[in-house]
Amino acid sequence: MNSETLNTLDSYSKNKYKYGFVTEIDEEKPKKGLNEDIIKFISLKKNEPEWMLEWRLKAFSKWKKMKEPKWANLNFPEIDYQDIYYYSAPKGFDKKPKDLSEVDPKLIETYNKLGIPLEEQKVLAGVAVDVVFDSVSVATTYKGELEKLGIIFCSIGEAIQKHPEKIKKYLGSVIPAGDHSFSALNSAVFTDGSFVYIPEGVKCPMELSTYFRINAENTGQFERTLIIADKGSYVSYLEGCTAPKRDDNQLHAANVELIALEDAEIKYSTVQNWYPGDEDGKGGIYNFVTKRGLCAGKNSKISWTQVETGSAITWKYPSCILKGDNSIGEFYSVAITNNFQQADTGTKMTHIGKNTKSKIISKGISLGKSQNTYRGEVSFLRKADKARNYTQCDSLLVGNKCGAHTVPYIDSKNNTAVIEHEASTSKINEDQLYYCRQRGLSHEEAVSLIVNGFCKQVLQELPMEFAVEAQKLVSISLEGSVG
Amino acid sequence: MNIKDNYLKNRKNIFFSLNKDIQNHREKLINIFENDSFDRKNNESLKNINLKNFIDFNYKYLIPEETTVINNNQENNYSIVSVNGQCSSFKDDKIEITKISDEDYNDFSENNTIEKNDHFVNLNSLFLNSGFKIIIKKNNNIKIKISNIVTDDDLTIFQKNNIICEEGSSLNLIEEYENKNNATSNILNVIKLEKNSQLYHYLIQDNSPNFNLIITSHSSCKKNSTYNQKVYNFSEGYVRNFHYSELIETNSETNLQGIFFLKNNNTSNNKTFVKHLAEDCKSNQVYKGILNDRSKATYFSNTQVDQVAQKTEGYQLSKGILLSDNASYFSKPELKIYADDVKCNHGSTIGPIDENAIFYLRSRGMSKIAATKILISSFINEELSSIDNEQMSEIIQKKLVRYLSKVK
Numbered sequence: 001m002n003s004e005t006l007n008t009l010d011s012y013s014k015n016k017y018k019y020g021f022v023t024e025i026d027e028e029k030p031k032k033g034l035n036e037d038i039i040k041f042i043s044l045k046k047n048e049p050e051w052m053l054e055w056r057l058k059a060f061s062k063w064k065k066m067k068e069p070k071w072a073n074l075n076f077p078e079i080d081y082q083d084i085y086y087y088s089a090p091k092g093f094d095k096k097p098k099d100l101s102e103v104d105p106k107l108i109e110t111y112n113k114l115g116i117p118l119e120e121q122k123v124l125a126g127v128a129v130d131v132v133f134d135s136v137s138v139a140t141t142y143k144g145e146l147e148k149l150g151i152i153f154c155s156i157g158e159a160i161q162k163h164p165e166k167i168k169k170y171l172g173s174v175i176p177a178g179d180h181s182f183s184a185l186n187s188a189v190f191t192d193g194s195f196v197y198i199p200e201g202v203k204c205p206m207e208l209s210t211y212f213r214i215n216a217e218n219t220g221q222f223e224r225t226l227i228i229a230d231k232g233s234y235v236s237y238l239e240g241c242t243a244p245k246r247d248d249n250q251l252h253a254a255n256v257e258l259i260a261l262e263d264a265e266i267k268y269s270t271v272q273n274w275y276p277g278d279e280d281g282k283g284g285i286y287n288f289v290t291k292r293g294l295c296a297g298k299n300s301k302i303s304w305t306q307v308e309t310g311s312a313i314t315w316k317y318p319s320c321i322l323k324g325d326n327s328i329g330e331f332y333s334v335a336i337t338n339n340f341q342q343a344d345t346g347t348k349m350t351h352i353g354k355n356t357k358s359k360i361i362s363k364g365i366s367l368g369k370s371q372n373t374y375r376g377e378v379s380f381l382r383k384a385d386k387a388r389n390y391t392q393c394d395s396l397l398v399g400n401k402c403g404a405h406t407v408p409y410i411d412s413k414n415n416t417a418v419i420e421h422e423a424s425t426s427k428i429n430e431d432q433l434y435y436c437r438q439r440g441l442s443h444e445e446a447v448s449l450i451v452n453g454f455c456k457q458v459l460q461e462l463p464m465e466f467a468v469e470a471q472k473l474v475s476i477s478l479e480g481s482v483g
Numbered sequence: 484m485n486i487k488d489n490y491l492k493n494r495k496n497i498f499f500s501l502n503k504d505i506q507n508h509r510e511k512l513i514n515i516f517e518n519d520s521f522d523r524k525n526n527e528s529l530k531n532i533n534l535k536n537f538i539d540f541n542y543k544y545l546i547p548e549e550t551t552v553i554n555n556n557q558e559n560n561y562s563i564v565s566v567n568g569q570c571s572s573f574k575d576d577k578i579e580i581t582k583i584s585d586e587d588y589n590d591f592s593e594n595n596t597i598e599k600n601d602h603f604v605n606l607n608s609l610f611l612n613s614g615f616k617i618i619i620k621k622n623n624n625i626k627i628k629i630s631n632i633v634t635d636d637d638l639t640i641f642q643k644n645n646i647i648c649e650e651g652s653s654l655n656l657i658e659e660y661e662n663k664n665n666a667t668s669n670i671l672n673v674i675k676l677e678k679n680s681q682l683y684h685y686l687i688q689d690n691s692p693n694f695n696l697i698i699t700s701h702s703s704c705k706k707n708s709t710y711n712q713k714v715y716n717f718s719e720g721y722v723r724n725f726h727y728s729e730l731i732e733t734n735s736e737t738n739l740q741g742i743f744f745l746k747n748n749n750t751s752n753n754k755t756f757v758k759h760l761a762e763d764c765k766s767n768q769v770y771k772g773i774l775n776d777r778s779k780a781t782y783f784s785n786t787q788v789d790q791v792a793q794k795t796e797g798y799q800l801s802k803g804i805l806l807s808d809n810a811s812y813f814s815k816p817e818l819k820i821y822a823d824d825v826k827c828n829h830g831s832t833i834g835p836i837d838e839n840a841i842f843y844l845r846s847r848g849m850s851k852i853a854a855t856k857i858l859i860s861s862f863i864n865e866e867l868s869s870i871d872n873e874q875m876s877e878i879i880q881k882k883l884v885r886y887l888s889k890v891k
Contacts (some may be wrong), residue, residue, distance in 0.1 A: 005600045018598075040656070186728075209491035214558070239743060248631065249582075382808075388595075395820070397820065397822075397825075398823065399823055400790060400793070400821075400822055400823045400824075401790070402821075402823070403819070403820060404820045405817070405818060405819045405820065405830070406816075406817065406818040407815070407817045407818075408813050408815065408816060408817075408831070409813075410810075410813065410814045410815065410831055411811070411813045412803070412805060412811060412812050412813075412816075412833040412834075413803035413811040415806065415807055415808055415810060415835045416835050417833075417834065418832070418833075418834035418835070419831075419832060419833045420830075420831075420832050420833060421816070421829075421831040422828065422829070422830045422831075423816075423818065423829050423830075423834070424826075424827065424828035425818055425820050425825060425826075425827040425828070425829060426825065426826055426827070427823040427824050427825070
């Protein structure tokens with residue numbers, strides 16, 4: 001255990017969720033509730049063309065007929081969709097600032113508090129950041145340099161204005177609006193998010209990243225991300241999330257669509273640290289996210305990595321549709337639940353093309369009174385000759401009031417495809433604990449060390465900047481629940 | 484004919500239909516059928532099945548004419564022939580067999596623990612027309628063989644058996660289902676194991692294509708008891724094996740094992756469900772399937788560990804071999820764990836026969852078919868060699884050879 005982790009543990013024991021602050025900023029919000037008027041309002045605010053509004057309204061009419069999916073092992077009161085603000089923007093955002101100097105200093109300060117100093121990161125890390133604050137994309141750094149390479153990295157609102165042909169072609173092509181009720185909801189009211197297009201043969205030289213934050217009370221955040229990697233290109237994309245501490249539950253229903261054409265590769269990493277609620281399970285974010293990638297071309301690859309530590313409820317299944325021959329899908333996940341958190345997360349790998357491969361590594365850690373479920377589906381369709389899947393999901397239980405569940409669905413319709421699945425559930429190994437204690441670590445340090453080791457296989461998949469942060473997050477999430 | 488009409492028309496032939504409580508219960512069940520939308524997505528018991536055949540059926544039942552025989556040819560060795568689900572009563576100082584019709588209705592109504600959402604169990608409760616109860620008395624070591632025979636075509640048998648192993652007893656039970664008729668048998672076994680008792684339960688299923696067999700069993704194990712079940716499904720007709728097991732007292736153990744061999748258009752649905760409700764219990768679920776032609780199979784397995792069930796060991800394994808392009812296999816091995824000091828795992832694989840192994844055998848001069856057959860036999864060898872009953876082992880080997888002869 002290095003001194004850095006100890007220091008972080010120490011500082012967090014006083015203030016466990018450090019991102020729980022609220023930024024006092026003038027917000028512009030229409031009335032609560034969901035109806036056609038609010039959708040028209042959003043569309044108007046975003047200055048969207050007619051076809052986009054029609055698209056939204058179509059999705060809304062589908063949503064009205066749909067019920068929430070019920071398969072998850074989650075318990076929560078019914079969501080009142082009429083008691084949510086669907087749009088919230090810092091005032092004066094009708095016109096987008098051209099560069100950072102025009103952005104409200106208070107906002108910049110917020111992001112500094114969150115640990116993503118735009119200016120600094122711009123220079124030091126070489127990371128291009130798009131920041132989404134409630135419903136509006138605040139600033140996109142490093143735009144110019146990306147433009148030189150032909151890379152488009154902007155908010156989705158901007159993309160609708162500037163690149164309508166791409167949006168028309170790809171938006172909703174991986175996650176149709178009528179897929180399930182949360183995707184329909186998002187399609188109807190999505191406010192902002194990121195759009196990335198990597199042209200043919202370009203390897204994006206830096207990691208692109210987005211930071212999402214819910215600030216205003218009773219606001220839902222519905223962001224929409226669309227990433228297209230053209231033939232032979234590569235991109236690595238990072239996503240981070242936080243929200244202030246509140247007693248109410250807030251809704252977050254995002255849609256993320258990835259499209260990898262021939263020989264392209266997309267790597268998507270998430271560190272999700274929405275406010276998880278307090279020790280008694282009060283408050284916290286309801287996180288209903290649909291993420292899906294389409295390996296459309298031959299030899300394409302999509303890789304999802306996620307570290308899920310926040311949210312009162314996590315409902316998230318980043319999946320891959322392996323359509324192109326020889327395409328590869330990967331899913332690495334660490335999900336930690338504490339107190340009254342509930343997580344039902346996993347993936348879905350659909351093998352359509354020949355020689356497609358997928359790999360799933362999932363690590364679940366339950367503490368306190370939380371429930372942690374892995375739910376994954378692997379299916380081989382008739383034409384998926386020689387397809388291959390390997391799945392490993394391990395769960396660790398700390399304390400006897402929590403639950404760890406594994407629910408895999410395995411479906412094979414091809415007799416040349418091979419699937420392997422293994423899972424195990426256990427508590428922390430007493431021998432390992434004893435060994436660490438013997439060498440002078442406290443009980444808590446020892447547990448933290450062992451858990452970090454347990455997650456290593458996934459954490460090492462994260463890009464450098466995130467790996468350090470994720471390791472700290474893991475330690476913090478364990479705080480106060482052991483011993 | 485729909486369920487309600489069927490029930491009203493045949494009510495007087497169905498057991499316990501005069502009892503008020505049971506009547507009320509059955510009316511509720513009819514309501515379930517009338518109001519259910521049969522949503523396949525959320526009901527495991529419906530996957531891969533043409534439910535219409537089982538719901539719109541013509542009820543027909545014949546009370547068997549000849550009294551069935553129970554032979555005590557050797558010491559502690561009994562054989563029972565159950566005709567249309569019934570057998571005559573028998574009693575000695577070691578075992579006691581009674582017709583279910585002579586039983587108290589309380590014995591009948593006691594199946595609260597079984598999943599309510601299962602339409603086949605509900606059908607069984609509605610149309611119950613046969614069954615028996617076996618009690619193995621204290622500290623006896625008994626072997627029983629039951630041959631299940633159906634006499635006529637188009638019969639619909641709804642049978643419920645209670646098996647009780649009293650303290651310290653041990654039972655070796657072989658059940659054979661070999662029917663050539665065009666009939667449907669829906670059987671519910673309720674098994675209770677008292678302290679220190681043991682039950683080895685073998686089920687051999689080998690029916691003709693037009694015979695539908697639906698077996699559901701529910702076992703509960705008390706302290707230090709063991710329930711071992713082995714299912715061998717060679718049937719050409721539809722078979723459903725749903726087996727639930729509860730470990731209710733400490734140090735009990737359950738092993739649910741099954742192998743199915745499918746070909747042609749056949750379908751088989753399998754489920755094992757183990758609930759750990761006490762400390763220091765062990766469970767093991769192993770299912771293996773071989774699928775040829777256009778056959779389809781599903782296997783659901785579920786291990787649930789209650790908060791109090793510390794020191795649990797629970798294992799699951801499911802393996803499937805697809806021999807043809809058109810076969811399909813769906814498996815869902817599920818773990819639900821609420822206790823922390825447990826060792827639970829599951830493994831699941833589906834795939835073709837290993838090509839390298841075939842290559843190895845062929846390079847030693849074997850034909851492709853011979854190599855395939857050897858590899859299939861070795862795939863299930865572990866399960867077959869663990870049968871400690873010689874007679875059983877011979878029967879299974881013969882059936883295996885018959886199945887392999889059709890493999891191309």
